[in-house]
Amino acid sequence: MSFEAETILGRPDDDISAKLHKLLKDDEDGVSAAQLMSDAVGLTYDDLLLLPGHIDFPSSDVSLKTKLSRNISLDSPFVSSPMDTVTESELAIAMALHGGIGFIHANQDIEHQAKDVRRVKKFKNGFIMDPIVMQPDDPVEKIFQLKEKRGFTGVPITDTGSVGGKLLGMVTGRDIDFITDMSTPLREVMTADCVVGQESWSLKQADDLLRQSKKGKLPIVDEEGHLTSLISRTDLRKAGHFPLASVDAKKSLRVGAALTTHPADLQRMEALAKAGADVVVIDSAQGDSKFQVELLHRIKREFPGVDVVAGNVVTKRQTANLILAGADALRVGMGSGSICTTQEVLACGRAAAKGVYQVGSLANEFDLPIMADGGIKSPGYIVKALSLGASSVMMGSMLAGTIEAPGQFFYRDGVRMKKYRGMGSTDALKMRSSTARYLSTNQPVMVAQGVSGAVADKGSAHDFLPYLRQAVKQAFQDVGVQSVTTLHETMRSGKLRFEKRSNSAVSEGKVHSIKYAEGN
Numbered sequence: 334m335s336f337e338a339e340t341i342l343g344r345p346d347d348d349i350s351a352k353l354h355k356l357l358k359d360d361e362d363g364v365s366a367a368q369l370m371s372d373a374v375g376l377t378y379d380d381l382l383l384l385p386g387h388i389d390f391p392s393s394d395v396s397l398k399t400k401l402s403r404n405i406s407l408d409s410p411f412v413s414s415p416m417d418t419v420t421e422s423e424l425a426i427a428m429a430l431h432g433g434i435g436f437i438h439a440n441q442d443i444e445h446q447a448k449d450v451r452r453v454k455k456f457k458n459g460f461i462m463d464p465i466v467m468q469p470d471d472p473v474e475k476i477f478q479l480k481e482k483r484g485f486t487g488v489p490i491t492d493t494g495s496v497g498g499k500l501l502g503m504v505t506g507r508d509i510d511f512i513t514d515m516s517t518p519l520r521e522v523m524t525a526d527c528v529v530g531q532e533s534w535s536l537k538q539a540d541d542l543l544r545q546s547k548k549g550k551l552p553i554v555d556e557e558g559h560l561t562s563l564i565s566r567t568d569l570r571k572a573g574h575f576p577l578a579s580v581d582a583k584k585s586l587r588v589g590a591a592l593t594t595h596p597a598d599l600q601r602m603e604a605l606a607k608a609g610a611d612v613v614v615i616d617s618a619q620g621d622s623k624f625q626v627e628l629l630h631r632i633k634r635e636f637p638g639v640d641v642v643a644g645n646v647v648t649k650r651q652t653a654n655l656i657l658a659g660a661d662a663l664r665v666g667m668g669s670g671s672i673c674t675t676q677e678v679l680a681c682g683r684a685a686a687k688g689v690y691q692v693g694s695l696a697n698e699f700d701l702p703i704m705a706d707g708g709i710k711s712p713g714y715i716v717k718a719l720s721l722g723a724s725s726v727m728m729g730s731m732l733a734g735t736i737e738a739p740g741q742f743f744y745r746d747g748v749r750m751k752k753y754r755g756m757g758s759t760d761a762l763k764m765r766s767s768t769a770r771y772l773s774t775n776q777p778v779m780v781a782q783g784v785s786g787a788v789a790d791k792g793s794a795h796d797f798l799p800y801l802r803q804a805v806k807q808a809f810q811d812v813g814v815q816s817v818t819t820l821h822e823t824m825r826s827g828k829l830r831f832e833k834r835s836n837s838a839v840s841e842g843k844v845h846s847i848k849y850a851e852g853n
Contacts, residue, residue, distance in 0.1 A: 363830030366690060366721060375684030377669070378708055378717045379839050384830040386813020395806040399724045399817045400702040401434060402612055402640040402662035405587065408432035408577040409802055410719060410817060412704060414729035415439060415591030415616055417739065418753045422452040424737040427794035429453065429586035431802070432577030433725075436589035436614050443601045446590060450608040453588035457562070458575060459536040460553065464563035468494035469501055469520035473512050476504055476519070487550040490523050491560050500552055500560045503527040529554050532561045539564050581611060589642070591616040594624035599631065606636045614642040614664060618675060621651035629658040645706060647688035649695045656699055664727065665692045666707035671730045672754060672786060673707065686721055693722025697825070712804035719805075719817060720824055720831075729753070731801075734791035742790060749790040 409432030425435030491498030644664030668675035668682030685708035
């Protein structure tokens, strides 16, 4: 009998109640996850639907707290993919602020990736960690160019012209109002005796000084007077409160990073650990290889404080090998991403839903969290992945169109878009890390396993992620569960009910029978 019936039916000795009990027991709606996945047919998320449960709580009571890995918990099950058109520091910061986590891609040199990790770890809400900085010998003309291009003029001046240099002064609009010679060096117009805040200060302390001094911007320096960040009065008004933020024991934002099984990436691992990465993902299209097992052993031995997500896997046999190797979590998916062609080109992989269920059923026996990767198109797909055993969901195309994702927007047929490419695409394979991901670094001929394309503008991740979170919470309410843990328990006990969908049912569940849907 389903948990819906257990919840709503009255005393067994009541005639009506007893009859209902018998009828529901003999002819229950839907099937369990085990029954749904019992045959040798690949099932995608489109092929199934969850049946509704009994609601006796508001959606605000739903908790999405979950496990990312053996030692890391998240307040939201959202993970951004380590793709070069998806996750760099800006999106990783947004993911962590909203309770998830971002994995910085490895399709860049080690120094730049480690710098992205450091940028996330050093982030303080309201602090600008990478402000525009100039040198004292730069001409005033550069300030005017900045004003025309970016709309502001307040710039810190350091001896190196970058963050980390010795702070020498500030240049604001007042300093250049009456300057006519555009070649005048900034050292002649800057305010050298400027008000500064200390690196150890909280945002409130810095905000208080900014208000007292009636300045527009406040440079933040370390004990030696080196510029570390900047606070802007305008940005402070925008700074929000993020109670769900994913933080470590030192209250720094959590961040992940990717590396490949290429031997040279041991240096990358060392740099990432030094930069403060909380977790790494071994980025491989087919994770069951001796290269990954050897790398996993070495990372766990030499960097015990960093959790490792191993993968990708889609079968129990693959899963077993990585569990034995010491994985802290498993990334599940092969060939199901929107820009992935592995299943078509190499005839290898597995339908997303079936892969998540099979891997999850084994990983659960060892309390090992799994991450669904690929095939996620909407909040509903997130819920389906979680309902089949995933503890978190990795997204690529869902986030590639956000403002915080790398790349520039462009217009196509009147639609604002951003480039999005698979890490197995011809473009991406020009980088060594992508060829290593597909275990083909020494091959004379590259076989693409992905394509390049574009996705529509999603706006800011700071607006999109709260929408995803609320949609998932409402879905949990409809199903009648209040947490990810309860969802998993009811799935494994058979109380959570599913239904397999025909092609017609899939069509019926989408917008249909109208020519135009406003707002869609």
